[in-house]
Amino acid sequence: MMREGQVHIPAGCAISGIISHDGSDIGGEDIVRSIAVMHDRSNGLGGGFAGYGIYPQYKEYYALHLFYDDERAKSACEAFIQAHFDVVNLSRIPTRKHKRIQNEPLLWRYFVQPLPTKLQESQLDEREFVARCVFRVNTDIPGAYVFSSGKNMGVFKAAGYPEDVGEFFRLEEYRGYLWTAHGRYPTNTPGWWGGAHPFALLDYSIVHNGEISSYDANRRFLEMFGYACTLLTDTEVITYLFDFLVRRQGLTLQEAAQVAAAPFWSQIERMEPAERERLTYLRNMFASLLITGPFSILLGFEGGMMALNDRLKLRSMVIARGSKRSYVASEECAIRVLDRETPVFSPEGGQPVILYAKRKEA
Amino acid sequence: MPAISYLYPAFELVRDESRCTACRLCERQCANGVHRYNAELGRMQADERACVACHRCVALCPTRALKVVRTNNALRPNANWSQDAVEEIYRQAESGGVLLSSMGNPNPFPVYWDHLLINASQVTNPSIDPLREPMETVTFLGKKSVDIRRGPDGRILPGGAPQLRLNVPVLFSAMSYGSISYNAHEALARAAQELGTYYNTGEGGLHRDLYRYGANTIVQVASGRFGVHPDYLNAGAAIEIKMGQGAKPGIGGHLPGNKIVGDISRTRMIPEGADAISPAPHHDIYPIEDLHQLVHSLKEASGYKKPVIVKVAAVHNVAAIASGVARSGADIIAIDGFRGGTGAAPTRIRDNVGIPVELALAAVDQRLREEGIRGQVSLVVGGSIRSSADVVKAIALGADAVYIATAALIALGCHLCRSCHLGRCNWGIATQREELVRRLDPEEGKRRLVNLVTAWKHEIEEMMGGMGINAIEALRGNRLMLRGIGLTQRELDILGVRHAGE
Numbered sequence: 001m002m003r004e005g006q007v008h009i010p011a012g013c014a015i016s017g018i019i020s021h022d023g024s025d026i027g028g029e030d031i032v033r034s035i036a037v038m039h040d041r042s043n044g045l046g047g048g049f050a051g052y053g054i055y056p057q058y059k060e061y062y063a064l065h066l067f068y069d070d071e072r073a074k075s076a077c078e079a080f081i082q083a084h085f086d087v088v089n090l091s092r093i094p095t096r097k098h099k100r101i102q103n104e105p106l107l108w109r110y111f112v113q114p115l116p117t118k119l120q121e122s123q124l125d126e127r128e129f130v131a132r133c134v135f136r137v138n139t140d141i142p143g144a145y146v147f148s149s150g151k152n153m154g155v156f157k158a159a160g161y162p163e164d165v166g167e168f169f170r171l172e173e174y175r176g177y178l179w180t181a182h183g184r185y186p187t188n189t190p191g192w193w194g195g196a197h198p199f200a201l202l203d204y205s206i207v208h209n210g211e212i213s214s215y216d217a218n219r220r221f222l223e224m225f226g227y228a229c230t231l232l233t234d235t236e237v238i239t240y241l242f243d244f245l246v247r248r249q250g251l252t253l254q255e256a257a258q259v260a261a262a263p264f265w266s267q268i269e270r271m272e273p274a275e276r277e278r279l280t281y282l283r284n285m286f287a288s289l290l291i292t293g294p295f296s297i298l299l300g301f302e303g304g305m306m307a308l309n310d311r312l313k314l315r316s317m318v319i320a321r322g323s324k325r326s327y328v329a330s331e332e333c334a335i336r337v338l339d340r341e342t343p344v345f346s347p348e349g350g351q352p353v354i355l356y357a358k359r360k361e362a
Numbered sequence: 363m364p365a366i367s368y369l370y371p372a373f374e375l376v377r378d379e380s381r382c383t384a385c386r387l388c389e390r391q392c393a394n395g396v397h398r399y400n401a402e403l404g405r406m407q408a409d410e411r412a413c414v415a416c417h418r419c420v421a422l423c424p425t426r427a428l429k430v431v432r433t434n435n436a437l438r439p440n441a442n443w444s445q446d447a448v449e450e451i452y453r454q455a456e457s458g459g460v461l462l463s464s465m466g467n468p469n470p471f472p473v474y475w476d477h478l479l480i481n482a483s484q485v486t487n488p489s490i491d492p493l494r495e496p497m498e499t500v501t502f503l504g505k506k507s508v509d510i511r512r513g514p515d516g517r518i519l520p521g522g523a524p525q526l527r528l529n530v531p532v533l534f535s536a537m538s539y540g541s542i543s544y545n546a547h548e549a550l551a552r553a554a555q556e557l558g559t560y561y562n563t564g565e566g567g568l569h570r571d572l573y574r575y576g577a578n579t580i581v582q583v584a585s586g587r588f589g590v591h592p593d594y595l596n597a598g599a600a601i602e603i604k605m606g607q608g609a610k611p612g613i614g615g616h617l618p619g620n621k622i623v624g625d626i627s628r629t630r631m632i633p634e635g636a637d638a639i640s641p642a643p644h645h646d647i648y649p650i651e652d653l654h655q656l657v658h659s660l661k662e663a664s665g666y667k668k669p670v671i672v673k674v675a676a677v678h679n680v681a682a683i684a685s686g687v688a689r690s691g692a693d694i695i696a697i698d699g700f701r702g703g704t705g706a707a708p709t710r711i712r713d714n715v716g717i718p719v720e721l722a723l724a725a726v727d728q729r730l731r732e733e734g735i736r737g738q739v740s741l742v743v744g745g746s747i748r749s750s751a752d753v754v755k756a757i758a759l760g761a762d763a764v765y766i767a768t769a770a771l772i773a774l775g776c777h778l779c780r781s782c783h784l785g786r787c788n789w790g791i792a793t794q795r796e797e798l799v800r801r802l803d804p805e806e807g808k809r810r811l812v813n814l815v816t817a818w819k820h821e822i823e824e825m826m827g828g829m830g831i832n833a834i835e836a837l838r839g840n841r842l843m844l845r846g847i848g849l850t851q852r853e854l855d856i857l858g859v860r861h862a863g864e
Contacts, residue, residue, distance in 0.1 A: 213829055213836065216839065217836050220839045224736060280520070284502045285507065287838070290836050292832050293487055311832070
C-alpha cells in the first residue's frame with residue numbers, strides 16, 4: 001500500500017476553532033473538549049491541533065516541530081538545522097503514554113533563528129529562508145518531517161482520534177489566544193502522522209474539511225513557484241496556496257479568499273464597474289488557484305484566523321461571534337460544549353469570516 | 363490519359379431502381395459529374411471513377427434510392443502491399459506527381475484521447491448538477507502575470523496583458539477564405555459572435571464584408587502574408603502568427619491560381635489567376651529571435667491591445683519550441699497535432715510528419731511548468747478534437763482551450779470525403795464555384811455551428827459536474843482527473859497520468 005505522499009488521499013473531517021479577542025489565554029483542554037464532541041466525524045486515522053501564542057518565552061524564534069522515523073533521520077536533520085540555524089533550545093515534545101496512540105515517531109522541537117551569515121548569503125528574506133529550509137528537510141532528508149515552523153505557535157498531530165491526540169500531547173499544559181483542531185476521516189490512508197491536520201508552513205496553519213476537486217490544478221500551479229507538494233493532501237496544497245497569495249504576492253486575506261473561492265462570473269458581472277474589473281482581474285490572473293469541490297477551512301495566522309467555505313457551501317460550518325471569544329466549528333455542538341449563549345450563524349459560501357485577536361504584549 | 367487506367371473506382375454507387383424516379387436531382391447536385399441520365403434507357407447511370415463519396419446525392423435523393431459503398435473489388439490480399447499502397451503507385455506512375463490529400467491524417471495511429479478516461483465523484487465528494495448550480499465555462503486567454511500592482515489607496519490596479527474572453531473553451535480554427543468559401547467563413551463568423559468565442563481567418567485575409575465580426579475574429583499572419591495590412595491587423599481581437607500546421611509541418615501552402623478569382627484575389631491582395639504560394643518558412647524568421655521581432659512588430663502595429671498567438675505544428679521537439687515561443691513575447695501558443703485538417707497537403711507529409719497533439723500538449727504543458735513560465739502563455743490545441751470528451755481531456759491535460767475546424771466543417775455538412783483540394787465541394791464549403799457556394803446558407807450554417815458548440819458545452823458541464831468541478835479553470839492541468847487505459851508506462855509518463863486502477 002502506498003504511503004501518504006505517493007498517492008492523493010481525499011478525506012472528510014471535523015474542524016473547530018476558538019479565538020480570544022482580548023488575547024486572554026485559552027487552555028488547550030478547551031479545544032480538545034470542542035473537537036471531542038464531533039468524535040463521529042473522525043475515524044481515528046488522524047487528529048491534530050494548532051495553538052497560537054503558546055510559546056511566549058520563545059516568541060522571537062521559529063518553533064520547528066519534527067517527526068523522525070529513526071535516529072539516523074534525526075542526526076541528518078539536526079546536522080542540517082545546525083548548519084542553517086542558531087538553536088536556542090531543543091527538546092523532546094512532551095507526551096504521555098496513551099493506549100490508543102501507537103507507533104509514534106521520534107518527536108522533537110527546536111527553537112531557532114536563521115544563522116545571520118547563511119541568511120545574508122541566501123539573499124532571501126527571513127521567512128522565505130525558513131520556508132525553503134522546511135522544504136529542503138521534507139523533500140531531501142528521508143524519515144524527517146517538519147510539521148510546524150511558525151513563531152510562537154505550534155502544531156500537534158498524530159494518527160488517532162483528536163481527543164486522544166490532545167491527551168497524548170498534554171495540550172492542557174499549553175495556553176494560547178487561538179486554537180484550531182481537526183478530526184480526520186480519510187477515505188484511504190495508511191495512517192501516517194504527517195498526513196494528519198493541521199498542515200502548517202511558517203505561521204500559517206490550515207485545518208480543512210472537504211475534498212477539493214481542483215487539487216491537481218492547484219498543485220501543479222504552485223509547484224512552479226517552488227512549493228514541493230510532498231504529502232499530496234488537499235490541506236497541504238491549500239496551505240501553500242494561502243502562503244503564496246498572502247506572503248509572497250502580498251494579497252490581503254480578503255483578496256486571497258476572493259481568489260480561492262472566487263465569486264461566480266454571473267455575480268461579478270452584476271457588480272459596479274470598478275469592483276467588476278478588480279475581481280475579473282484577480283480571478284483571471286490567479287485562475288489556477290480557484291478551489292472547487294466541498295471545503296470548509298480555518299486558516300490560522302499570527303493574530304487571527306479566517307474561516308472560509310467553498311462557493312456552493314457544500315460543507316457545514318457555523319460561527320459564534322462573541323465579544324470575548326468567537327468559535328468556528330463544523331457543527332454547533334462543538335461550540336455549545338464551551339459556550340451555551342453566543343448565537344451561531346452560517347456564513348455564505350465563499351464569504352470569508354476573519355477573526356482577529358488583540359494579543360497581550362508579553 | 364493513358365489507354366488503360368489501373369485504378370478501379372474506390373466506391374460503388376448503389377441505385378435502387380425500384381425507388382429511383384429519374385428526377386435527375388443527383389445529376390444536378392454532383393459537381394464531379396458522376397450521375398447522368400441515359401435517355402435511351404430512360405434511367406440514371408453513374409460513372410463512379412469521379413465519385414469521392416461526399417454523399418451529397420445520397421443526402422438529397424428524395425426517394426433514398428442511393429447509397430455509396432466501398433467497393434469490394436479487391437487485389438490479392440497482402441499485408442505489406444496494401445491496396446492503398448498499390449493504388450498510390452499506379453497514381454504516381456500515371457501522373458508523375460506528388461500525391462495530394464485533404465483533411466486530417468486518416469491512418470490508424472493511436473488516438474490518445476481514446477486511451478484516457480475521466481473521473482467522477484462518489485461518496486466523499488458530491489457531484490454538482492449543472493441544471494441546479496452555476497457551472498462556469500468562461501475562459502480567458504492571454505498572459506497571466508502574477509505581479510500585483512496597487513494604487514496609492516492600496517487598491518489593486520487591474521491591467522496587464524490583453525486577454526480574450528471565451529464563453530466556452532472552444533474556438534474555430536484557421537481556415538482561409540479561398541480554401542473555404544465566403545459562406546462558410548460567414549457562418550463561422552456569425553456563430554463565433556453568437557457563442558461568445560472566436561473564429562480564425564486563416565492566411566487568406568479578411569473579406570471586407572466580414573470586418574463587422576471583428577470582435578470575434580482572430581486574424582492570421584502566415585508566411586505568404588496574403589491580405590495583411592494595418593486595417594486587417596486591427597480588425598480582429600487577436601493576431602495569430604502561423605508558423606506551422608499539423609497536417610503539413612515544415613511546408614508551406616499552395617492555393618492554385620484558378621481559385622484566385624474576384625474577391626479572393628482582392629482579399630489576398632494578389633493578381634487574379636496568380637498562384638498563392640506560402641513559403642515553407644517565414645522568410646523573415648530563421649531563428650527564434652526573429653519570431654520575437656515579428657511578435658513585437660505586430661504588437662506595435664496593433665497598439666499592444668491584442669494578444670498575439672503563435673501557432674506551431676506538433677513536432678518532435680515541440681516542448682523546447684514552445685518554451686522558446688513563450689519567451690518570445692507571444693501571449694498564446696496554439697499547437698496543431700498531426701491529425702489536424704488541411705485544404706490540401708502532400709499525402710506523404712500529412713500521413714508521416716508530426717506527432718499526436720495529446721503527447722505534444724502534455725509535454726509542452728509540463729515543460730512550461732518546469733520552467734515556471736506556464737502562466738506567461740495560454741495553450742490552445744487542435745488537430746483533432748472530435749467531441750466534448752476530447753475537450754475535457756485536453757483541458758485536464760493542460761490546455762486552456764481547443765481549436766476545432768474539422769468538427770466545425772462536419773457541422774456545416776462536410777462528409778469527410780477528403781477531396782477539398784479538387785475545389786468541387788458539393789456542400790459549398792471547400793469550393794469557390796458560385797453555384798456550389800450558394801448551397802451553404804450562412805444563417806443555417808451558423809445555426810448548426812451554434813448547436814454543435816452549445817451541445818458540447820452542455821456535455822462539458824455534465825462531465826465537470828460529475829467530477830465536482832464547477833469552474834473550467836479548476837479542470838485545467840488537473841491530470842488527476844484522468845487515467846490512462848491500455849497505455850505503456852512510457853506513454854503514461856509523457857501524458858503525466860496514472861493508469862486506470864491506480
